[in-house]
Amino acid sequence: MLAERAGADDLLDRMARRAEAVTQRLDALLPPADGPRGRVVAAMRDSALSGGKRLRPFLTIECAALFDVAPEQALDCAAAIEMMHCYSLIHDDLPAMDDSDLRRGRPTVHKSFDEATAILAGDGLLTEAFAVLADPRCHPDPDVRVALIAGLAAASGAAGMVGGQMIDLSPERANLDLDGITRLQSLKTGALITFSCDAGAILGGADAAARSALQTYARDLGLAFQIVDDLLDSESTPEELGKPTGQDDAAGKATFLGLLGAEAARTKAQELVMRACAQLEIFGKKAEVLKGTAQFVVERRS
Amino acid sequence: MLAERAGADDLLDRMARRAEAVTQRLDALLPPADGPRGRVVAAMRDSALSGGKRLRPFLTIECAALFDVAPEQALDCAAAIEMMHCYSLIHDDLPAMDDSDLRRGRPTVHKSFDEATAILAGDGLLTEAFAVLADPRCHPDPDVRVALIAGLAAASGAAGMVGGQMIDLSPERANLDLDGITRLQSLKTGALITFSCDAGAILGGADAAARSALQTYARDLGLAFQIVDDLLDSESTPEELGKPTGQDDAAGKATFLGLLGAEAARTKAQELVMRACAQLEIFGKKAEVLKGTAQFVVERRS
Numbered sequence: 001m002l003a004e005r006a007g008a009d010d011l012l013d014r015m016a017r018r019a020e021a022v023t024q025r026l027d028a029l030l031p032p033a034d035g036p037r038g039r040v041v042a043a044m045r046d047s048a049l050s051g052g053k054r055l056r057p058f059l060t061i062e063c064a065a066l067f068d069v070a071p072e073q074a075l076d077c078a079a080a081i082e083m084m085h086c087y088s089l090i091h092d093d094l095p096a097m098d099d100s101d102l103r104r105g106r107p108t109v110h111k112s113f114d115e116a117t118a119i120l121a122g123d124g125l126l127t128e129a130f131a132v133l134a135d136p137r138c139h140p141d142p143d144v145r146v147a148l149i150a151g152l153a154a155a156s157g158a159a160g161m162v163g164g165q166m167i168d169l170s171p172e173r174a175n176l177d178l179d180g181i182t183r184l185q186s187l188k189t190g191a192l193i194t195f196s197c198d199a200g201a202i203l204g205g206a207d208a209a210a211r212s213a214l215q216t217y218a219r220d221l222g223l224a225f226q227i228v229d230d231l232l233d234s235e236s237t238p239e240e241l242g243k244p245t246g247q248d249d250a251a252g253k254a255t256f257l258g259l260l261g262a263e264a265a266r267t268k269a270q271e272l273v274m275r276a277c278a279q280l281e282i283f284g285k286k287a288e289v290l291k292g293t294a295q296f297v298v299e300r301r302s
Numbered sequence: 303m304l305a306e307r308a309g310a311d312d313l314l315d316r317m318a319r320r321a322e323a324v325t326q327r328l329d330a331l332l333p334p335a336d337g338p339r340g341r342v343v344a345a346m347r348d349s350a351l352s353g354g355k356r357l358r359p360f361l362t363i364e365c366a367a368l369f370d371v372a373p374e375q376a377l378d379c380a381a382a383i384e385m386m387h388c389y390s391l392i393h394d395d396l397p398a399m400d401d402s403d404l405r406r407g408r409p410t411v412h413k414s415f416d417e418a419t420a421i422l423a424g425d426g427l428l429t430e431a432f433a434v435l436a437d438p439r440c441h442p443d444p445d446v447r448v449a450l451i452a453g454l455a456a457a458s459g460a461a462g463m464v465g466g467q468m469i470d471l472s473p474e475r476a477n478l479d480l481d482g483i484t485r486l487q488s489l490k491t492g493a494l495i496t497f498s499c500d501a502g503a504i505l506g507g508a509d510a511a512a513r514s515a516l517q518t519y520a521r522d523l524g525l526a527f528q529i530v531d532d533l534l535d536s537e538s539t540p541e542e543l544g545k546p547t548g549q550d551d552a553a554g555k556a557t558f559l560g561l562l563g564a565e566a567a568r569t570k571a572q573e574l575v576m577r578a579c580a581q582l583e584i585f586g587k588k589a590e591v592l593k594g595t596a597q598f599v600v601e602r603r604s
Contacts, residue, residue: 128455134451153430
């Protein structure tokens, strides 16, 4: 389907170019893995430089572009958000959490290194994300930098990602209804996706209406992303996804797919994407990339 | 010895009052432990509100006082630093790290809760520390807030605390010489102690000379603190210290005590404290509390 859309190839090219720029910036921002503490830095680099779609930094760069912020001026903020995402993957994969051996088609950090190093590498990336945002190279205005830091902390802490992971591990997790799963997703993955868009708006000095529109776009996009994740998890092999499949089912966790069925889940994801795109009308032609991104999210195969 | 010093009781009273204020502020800053994510917040609160000497926030408040910053104006920054310290204790105590069951006389977080909750609670406190510093209630000037955030991130990440813990877990750890242990300590515990003092100077708008003097004071103080930790570890029971003893010895780790012997270690700690106090001469009578604190650090029994 994606190939039928005009501009879909352009979008994939654009995502690949942005992803490469983010990887290069992460490489420059992270210290070299030498000296006696080199092992933890090597693990941080292993996680942060191992690829992935780089969806979150892409959203930051493209949302900033709505307000005429050049991609390179959004790159440090985008890299900081990707560091935060990578820390969450490392910790979520730990034996005490989801106990996953495979991530992005490679052994997880606690498999390549060891558990202690993986915990510390996550801690290091989490901390470094704030260091990057606090640096004047991220943005010259300290008011902008503290707004980004406050937003990232709110999206990532107990009121966001950490809280979502706690719910995901709770005994109540198995029996969540649709509202419960929606709330879980909004914390565990939605909050950081929403902040990725909001960060672009903050960098661009967006007004309240524009910020609000982007936040609503991001919330619908994040929910669609999770529904498609459930579908891909049931329809793909670990080789295709680069990570284990069927873990939620095996753990007896309720999913969008399980509660809705495949057809209704796919319809809901598509509706969410249409709703997300409708939010972007106020930006006119400038929003074509973000509309395409929303469509990509539901049509992706990994 | 401490009781012989004029004003020693005053100092202990002052530390107790400051510790109580820090605990109250932590209680107010941390969210209530309710709702489905309540478990991770309960674990964060369990760690942050369980007492301890609160040495780091005390240093922040007293260093800020040198520049006429009122204690309550340094309290949020002090609480953020204590959150960072508590996160490091939770993660250091994990089975994959030091595997400790006892901390501050109580079961460690992974014992009271479970390993996943302990990892998440550490992540949550680490993240919340930056949220507190980014909030205007911490300081009205965003330049001051980003300076605090940059300093805390540098002290806590791979170039500081996280790097130090990595070295502490490395195979080379067993055979470190005096320089190696000094470097390990300067990262693992020294960097955050130094930042605790520097944060007070930043809050107070200190000039370069004053900041440099306090940093040197803090480095000597931090090293003395670690040497005394080694001595207490060998001379005390777990009941007296509220944490396991003899773990470094059992793990075959080199210590200041092992390399220097008890008498030379004690002499070195005392020399470091005298050197630390000499740095404070530029502050005149105002520095009496910080001088007393240095003396307290070497004379403490827990």
